[in-house]
Structure formats: structure tokens, C-alpha cells
Amino acid sequence: MDAKRDGLVPRSVPAELLRGFLKSQYARDDGAGVLPGFEHIEGPTSPAGAAPTCPKTCKICIQHYRPTDWQQCDWLRYASVWDDDQAVKAILSASEKAKVCFDQVAGVLKRSGNSIARRWKKKSVSARAALLREATLELEDQPRAAQGLIYQPEQEDVATWKRNHESWLLPYLDIDGLSRNPSRLLLLLHYRTHHTLQDWFAHDCLHLKCAFSEGLVMIAYNPHCVVVHENRYGDLREWESVAAHRGDIVGFPRAMATFEAQERLAVVLKTVVDLLHGNEAPLGNDH
Ligand SMILES: [Zn+2]
Ligand SMILES: [Zn+2]
Ligand SMILES: [Zn+2]
Structure with missing residues (x-):
């Protein structure tokens, strides 16, 4: 969705502000120092419905929405605000693309999985x-997760930040690890094609924890939540305390990033399989 990507252009961040911000207490687990409010700081937006009414010390909601005081920092401001229509379309577009890619990968693996595995090994x-x-182009040589917070944002321009957004969506994947241990890719292909996007949601969401709260990924805002389990996967819902805290629904900002991460992974894996499948002589069937 190009419009979506275009809407996700970050603002530049004054280095001073960011340094001050990183020293602040915002990341404390108990939520101390967090000002009230999960709403978007730039005022009422077109979407009807309210942001969570939870206390801002809530350990769950703070992972789904950026509190107002985080948004004072340009780095942690929402990159875009979407009305319900845009939000529904963006979720649908990401999950359909992911599904189509994984289905195609599953098809190729079913026909020629053994040959692909042999070629890779x-x-x-x-x-x-x-x-x-x-x-x-988006995977790093070393896993993002291992790089932690040693990055130096004041030396990073907006173009770099935008490019890094893609690699932070999949912080557990890296070129070194995948190429040194060939089983990693094969296992990834197996588990991702044998299990659904729903099955993987919690995992993929968890891996965005750091990127979400450190401003390493560009995040879109809508006040609602997304259903993340079973057959209503991807439906937009009003925030509701019990379902949100049980994990049946996840705040749109974090959920959207997770759907985007699933789409990225699906595209990466499909491209890898296509290259393995197509670059050499026809594989033929395994059977
Ligand atoms: Zn809460
Ligand atoms: Zn399995
Ligand atoms: Zn993991």
C-alpha cells in the first residue's frame, strides 16, 4: 500500500530533545512519570470512539498506545492518523498480502520442499x-535485537530511520544467523506455513516491544483495537477493558505494526523461496 508508506514519513527529531527524553523515566515498568492520556496529542481526529480509559500506569495499554507524554518527543509521535476506513483497509491489505505470500510458499514447499531444502543446505x-x-535489502547483517539501544539516533537522518523501520519490524532475523545455520530458514518456512498468522501474532507483537516504545518504527494511530485471534482476525473493534487486557484485542497502533511485520516476513520468505526455486534448473517434483 503505497499511500500508507507515504503517510508514514517521520518528522526530524532535534537531538537535544531526544537525549533528554531518553533520560526520562518513560520506560519504567511501573509507568511512573507517565502523564495521563493515551489519545493522540494533536487533538480530536476523525475516528469516532475514544482511546483507552485505563489508568496510564497500565502495563498492557502502554504497550498498545503511546501515552501523550511520549508523543511530545517527535521521535515517538505518531507518523500518521487514520480514520476507521483507512485503518480497516491497511490491516486487510497487510494480512491478505501475508496470507497470499505464505500460501504460495506453502504450495511451492509442498511440491518441491525437499529439493529446495537440499539446494539451500x-x-x-x-x-x-x-x-x-x-x-x-531490509535485513541487517546482525540481528537488530542484539543491537539493543546502542544505536545513535542523533547521527541518523530521516531517510536512514525510514529504512531502519523495515529491519526493526523483524528484529530477530539477520543475514549472518540465517546463512550460517541453514536450518533456521527451513524451520522458519515450516512453522510459518504450518501455522496461521493468528498463531504467530503474540510472538510477532512481542518482538516489536522495544521498537514501539523507543520510536524505532513508524506507527500509525487509530483509537480502536484489532481482533488478534481466531476467525475475526483483523477486525476493528472499540477498545474494551476486559478483551484488551485478556489479549483478545490489541490497540491499533501496536497491532498495525505487527500486521505490517507479518506482511514483511511473508514477502521476504516468498522472495527467498522464489530465488531458490527459480534461479537454477527446474526442480521437478519431490514425489
Ligand atoms: Zn489497560
Ligand atoms: Zn508444524
Ligand atoms: Zn522470537
Whole structure:
């Protein structure tokens, strides 16, 4: 969805402000120092419905929405505000793209999985790394998760930040690890095609925890929540305390990033499989 990406252009962040902010207490687990409010600071937006009414010390809601005082920092401001129509379309577009890609991957694996696995394993570490680099510009050589917060945002321009957004969506994947241990990709392909997006939601959402609260990914705002389980997966719902705290629904800002991460992963895996499948002589069937 190009319009969506275009809407996600971040503002530049004065280094002073960010440094001051990082020293603040916002990240404390008990929520101390957090001013009231999960709403969007730039005032009422077109979407009807209110942001969570939960106390701002809530350990769950603070992972789904950015409190108002976080948004004082440009880095943590929402990159865009979507009305319900845009929100529904963005979720649908991401989940459908992910599903289509994973279905195609599953189809190829069913027909030629063993041959693909053999080809992948036969390659040298550097050949595997080269294939991964061809498949995706967004993966880092080292896992993002291991880089932690040693990044230096004041040295980062907006273009870099935007590019990094993509790699922070999949912080547990890296070119080095995937190419050194060939089983990692094969296991990823197996588990992602044998289980649904719903099954993986909690995992994928958890991996965005740091990026969400440190402003490493661009986040869109809508006050509602998204259903993250079973057959209503992706439906937009009003925030409601019991369902939100039980994890049946997740605040749109965090949920959307997670859907986007699932879409990214699906595209990356499909591209890798296509390269393995198509770059050499026809594979034929396994059977
Ligand atoms: Zn709450
Ligand atoms: Zn399985
Ligand atoms: Zn993981």
C-alpha cells in the first residue's frame, strides 16, 4: 500500500530533545512519570470512539498506545492518523498480502520442499548470504535485537530511520544467523506455513516491544483495537477493558505494526523461496 508508506514519513527529531527524553523515566515498568492520556496529542481526529480509559500506569495499554507524554518527543509521535476506513483497509491489505505470500510458499514447499531444502543446505555460507541480500535489502547483517539501544539516533537522518523501520519490524532475523545455520530458514518456512498468522501474532507483537516504545518504527494511530485471534482476525473493534487486557484485542497502533511485520516476513520468505526455486534448473517434483 503505497499511500500508507507515504503517510508514514517521520518528522526530524532535534537531538537535544531526544537525549533528554531518553533520560526520562518513560520506560519504567511501573509507568511512573507517565502523564495521563493515551489519545493522540494533536487533538480530536476523525475516528469516532475514544482511546483507552485505563489508568496510564497500565502495563498492557502502554504497550498498545503511546501515552501523550511520549508523543511530545517527535521521535515517538505518531507518523500518521487514520480514520476507521483507512485503518480497516491497511490491516486487510497487510494480512491478505501475508496470507497470499505464505500460501504460495506453502504450495511451492509442498511440491518441491525437499529439493529446495537440499539446494539451500548445499550452498556455502557466503552464497546463502548473497541470496538473502538479493531477496531483501531490509535485513541487517546482525540481528537488530542484539543491537539493543546502542544505536545513535542523533547521527541518523530521516531517510536512514525510514529504512531502519523495515529491519526493526523483524528484529530477530539477520543475514549472518540465517546463512550460517541453514536450518533456521527451513524451520522458519515450516512453522510459518504450518501455522496461521493468528498463531504467530503474540510472538510477532512481542518482538516489536522495544521498537514501539523507543520510536524505532513508524506507527500509525487509530483509537480502536484489532481482533488478534481466531476467525475475526483483523477486525476493528472499540477498545474494551476486559478483551484488551485478556489479549483478545490489541490497540491499533501496536497491532498495525505487527500486521505490517507479518506482511514483511511473508514477502521476504516468498522472495527467498522464489530465488531458490527459480534461479537454477527446474526442480521437478519431490514425489
Ligand atoms: Zn489497560
Ligand atoms: Zn508444524
Ligand atoms: Zn522470537
